[in-house]
Amino acid sequence: MHAGYVWKSEWTKIRSVRSTGTTLALAAVFTIGLGFLISALSKNEFAKMDAHELRFADPTFISFVGTSLGQLAMIVFGVMVVGGEYSTGMIRTSLAAVPRRGLFLFSKIAVATLLAFVVALVTSFVTFFVGQAALGPYKASLGDPGVLRAVIGAALYMTLIAVFAMGVTTVLRSPMLSLGILMPLFFLLTPILGNVPATRKVAQYLPDQAGGKVMQVVAPEGDIAPYGPWGGFGIMVLWVLAALCCGWLVLKKRDA
Amino acid sequence: MSASSVAGMIEVSGLTKRYGEKVAVHGLSFHVSPGIVTGFLGPNGAGKSTTMRMMLDLDHPTTGRVRIDGKRYAELREPLKYVGALLDAKALHGGRSAYHHLLCLAQSNGIPASRVGEVLDVVGLTAVANKRSKNFSLGMGQRLGIAAALLGDPEILMFDEPVNGLDPEGIHWIRNLMKSLAAQGRTVFVSSHLMSEMALTADHLVVIGQGRLLADTSMAEFIRTNSRSYVRLRSPQQEQLLDVLHRAGITAVTAGHGALEVDGVGAEELGELAARHQIVLHELSPQQASLEEAFMQLTAESVEYHAHAQPTEWRT
Incomplete structure (x- = not known):
């Protein structure tokens, strides 16, 4: 059985359901739209800042504020790609066609990841340019140190959030359960834990808190993170690998 | 192929x-x-x-x-x-x-x-x-x-x-x-x-x-x-008939509505036996159990896997 066959099959699967287009479009719209809005509003804030405050201002990161909302659509995308197999019973038909479960799972995740990355990369560049245009005189430029890394980093962050959701859904085998856990987790819980001083020391190692660092060009005032942009991203990669390993083990062991 | x-x-x-x-x-x-x-x-x-x-x-x-x-x-x-x-x-x-x-x-x-x-x-x-x-x-x-x-x-x-x-x-x-x-x-x-x-x-x-x-x-x-064939008998003198069958070494099972069912003996033989003892018969008919019945019987036994009692009624 060729991996190429399975990749092709998974590509057909992913492009032939509506949820793919809907969730990825929403991810782009939320990220670009909210980024533009906050950037436009921040233009006035920048005007009022003194020299000290301007030292910590990060126009690149401001334009990526929308990822906090856009990532939720990415999570739904990841959950639907894997969860659609379980909620419909398609998983039994799929595994009868591709009984090598590791090949099946990783082909599916690879295809979905590539698609998510392409969408996220385009979204990232559009978000950056639209946001910087809205910031007017305070804008960062792609050639500035760390900016290109942040723009590509934002695309990688959005992609990995989706992959993390795919891994978690493979473990939980239910889209409803997965959404019920992942949405409040990334929309409410980790941002709160990451902002409360008492919990920040631990929360900074959570996937989104650590991974988000790669989108920053300027470290915020009072930043305590013991890792840099790629260090934080590495922590997120470890979380994703752990989720995928658990998912693979569950798929291997359990009855379909 | x-x-x-x-x-x-x-x-x-x-x-x-x-x-x-x-x-x-x-x-x-x-x-x-x-x-x-x-x-x-x-x-x-x-x-x-x-x-x-x-x-x-x-x-x-x-x-x-x-x-x-x-x-x-x-x-x-x-x-x-x-x-x-x-x-x-x-x-x-x-x-x-x-x-x-x-x-x-x-x-x-x-x-x-x-x-x-x-x-x-x-x-x-x-x-x-x-x-x-x-x-x-x-x-x-x-x-x-x-x-x-x-x-x-x-x-x-x-x-x-x-x-x-x-x-x-x-x-x-x-x-x-x-x-x-x-x-x-x-x-x-x-x-x-x-x-x-x-x-x-x-x-x-x-x-x-x-x-x-x-x-x-x-x-x-x-x-x-599995398709069981048997003979159904009905008589107003059921007690005597049972007696006669018993003495002839034939096992009969009561099947409700005053009917008896006999396995493994032909209708002709049963009719002649009844005639010899001057027993009135209202029914003497060879029956064939359907495959569905045979299947139900087979699987019913699997349900009562350890049951040993002979069923007294064949039909449900």
């Missing part, structure tokens, strides 16, 4: 599936041969679907094994070209069109995309190929599942309760399809909980109850051994 092909043998040996305390399948061994329709019969909950899922490596057996041409299912290269299975007509993504459902399955096994149109045509779904399958009726879903099973032109076909949800025309169609697939030399393994359905299609029967093998026999042999 030639009719003389020797491929397509399924061997199930010592297959057991436990869910905690509950044993769904218990030490099941049988084999399925090419060229005939093998019926897999058992009441609901007997373990048929569990067995079929284990045959496809979807469920892991607790012990025992299944071999398809000597290999595990998971070891088959491009398994859809060996085994086509319809386990559950609802095992598909309702948001995907019939065409794309079949296309993604074909691609995963390197089956040319042109085959999708062919099988859609065979099952009569060409007109709705681009409709999303969530709007399909149960019968249409069943046809789509059969189309998926036929995709790889496989040597072995497995159908779990394929007539469910089909209209009479559809049932007629699937019966003929199964027979013609077997006539082409393929292995056809089909489950059902209806003896009458099996009697019309199967050449060989594997009967299970409570996860245990009850019979593994040809259809003809099953009919011969």
Whole structure:
């Protein structure tokens, strides 16, 4: 059985359901739209800042504020790609066609990841340019140190959030359960834990808190993170690998 | 695919599936041969679907094994070209069109995309190929599942309760399809909980109850051994008649409504016996139990596996 066959099959699967287009479009719209809005509003804030405050201002990161909302659509995308197999019973038909479960799972995740990355990369560049245009005189430029890394980093962050959701859904085998856990987790819980001083020391190692660092060009005032942009991203990669390993083990062991 | 092909043998040996305390399948061994329709019969909950899922490596057996041409299912290269299975007509993504459902399955096994149109045509779904399958009726879903099973032109076909949800025309169609697939030399393994359905299609029967093998026999042999024939007697002098029969060494069973049933003795002999003792008979009729009754009797015994009492009433 060729991996190429399975990749092709998974590509057909992913492009032939509506949820793919809907969730990825929403991810782009939320990220670009909210980024533009906050950037436009921040233009006035920048005007009022003194020299000290301007030292910590990060126009690149401001334009990526929308990822906090856009990532939720990415999570739904990841959950639907894997969860659609379980909620419909398609998983039994799929595994009868591709009984090598590791090949099946990783082909599916690879295809979905590539698609998510392409969408996220385009979204990232559009978000950056639209946001910087809205910031007017305070804008960062792609050639500035760390900016290109942040723009590509934002695309990688959005992609990995989706992959993390795919891994978690493979473990939980239910889209409803997965959404019920992942949405409040990334929309409410980790941002709160990451902002409360008492919990920040631990929360900074959570996937989104650590991974988000790669989108920053300027470290915020009072930043305590013991890792840099790629260090934080590495922590997120470890979380994703752990989720995928658990998912693979569950798929291997359990009855379909 | 030639009719003389020797491929397509399924061997199930010592297959057991436990869910905690509950044993769904218990030490099941049988084999399925090419060229005939093998019926897999058992009441609901007997373990048929569990067995079929284990045959496809979807469920892991607790012990025992299944071999398809000597290999595990998971070891088959491009398994859809060996085994086509319809386990559950609802095992598909309702948001995907019939065409794309079949296309993604074909691609995963390197089956040319042109085959999708062919099988859609065979099952009569060409007109709705681009409709999303969530709007399909149960019968249409069943046809789509059969189309998926036929995709790889496989040597072995497995159908779990394929007539469910089909209209009479559809049932007629699937019966003929199964027979013609077997006539082409393929292995056809089909489950059902209806003896009458099996009697019309199967050449060989594997009967299970409570996860245990009850019979593994040809259809003809099953009919011969299991269709019980007996004589029904009715008399206003039932006490005397019983007495006479007892003295002649004949066992009679009371069957309700004042009737007696006698196994293994002809109606002629019983009539002459009654006449010799001047007993009035209101009824003296040879009876043939239906296959359905035979099947129910067989599986009822599996339910009361340790029961030893002789039933006093045959009919329910």
